[in-house]
Each structure stands twice: as structure tokens, then as C-alpha cells.
Amino acid sequence: MTNKKTLSNLFIILLISIIVAVATFSATLWYSQQNTSTPNIDSWITKVFQSEPEATAQPAFHPLDKVVVSVKGERQTHYVMIELAVQTHYPERIKQIDSYMPLVRNALLKMFSKKKYEELQNQQSIDQLQQEVKQTLTAAFANTTIARDIDDVLFTKYVIQ
DSSP: HHHHHHHHHHHHHHHHHHHHHHHHHEEEEEHHHHHHHHHHHOHHHHHHEEEEEEEESSSSSEEOOEEEEEEEEESSEEEEEEEEEESSOOOOHHHGGGGGGGHHHHHHHHHHHHHBBHHHHHHHHHHHHHHHHHHHHHHTTTTTTGGGOOOOEEEEEEEEO
């Protein structure tokens, strides 16, 4: 008798829990439709369960702070000033790159410390150097989520003296 009564009580508790869950979901859905500009359930469900922002159709460009590094020459030290922009289709996610500027500076400093002024001065193709900078930054961001959002790295200014 006790087992039947216990089973009956558990069934009633389960039924009440399901009713409360359905009522809560329905009330939340009704409230969100009343207080937002999203009129249908499909949009609301997409909005609630979408964790990743959508990619933009056109690429966006996020400028980085300029970086000045020194390079060795045959007779003296020279300086390279680079202004970069990151090309991305996820502009909302790439905004966090600004907080990683010390990482960017460090990676570029290491890369340019291996170069000589004469090598940079006689650089046949800026595209090759730009590709090397992109690979350097992608490697620097390998342990972050930022690496997946970088489509390209563009030079917006390159001065060597």
C-alpha cells in the first residue's frame, strides 16, 4: 500500500512540475513578445538560443594602435612604424583585440628583431611582409578565440627610417 501511495505522490509531483515548466515557458514567451519588437516565436527562439553572432556579409576593418620597433642596420639602428587593421567578418567579437595590444606589440617586436634594415629597405613585395605579420599575429593569438576571427591583416601605414 505504501509503495502505491509513494508512486502516486511521485506521479502527482512530476505532473505538477511539468505543468509549472510549461506555464513558465509560456509566460516567458508571452512576456517577450509583448515587450520586444520580435513578433514571432521563431525569431525569439533563435535569439534566445543563438550563442554566436552572425558573420557580416561585408568585411569590417578594426584598426590597431600603431607599433614602432627598432631594427638593426649595418651602421646604425633604424625604426619601423606600422599601422595595422584587422579584417574580419565578426566585428563584434574582434573588439576584444584592443585589450591584447601588449601581445601584438610583443609578437611584432620578436618578428622584426630578426630582420635587418637593408632587408626591409629592399623588400620586393610588401605583400610578403604583410603575410608574415599575419602569420605572426595568428600564431600569437593561437590560444585565444581571436585567431578564428582574423581574416586578414592589412598595413594602413608602413614607414621605415
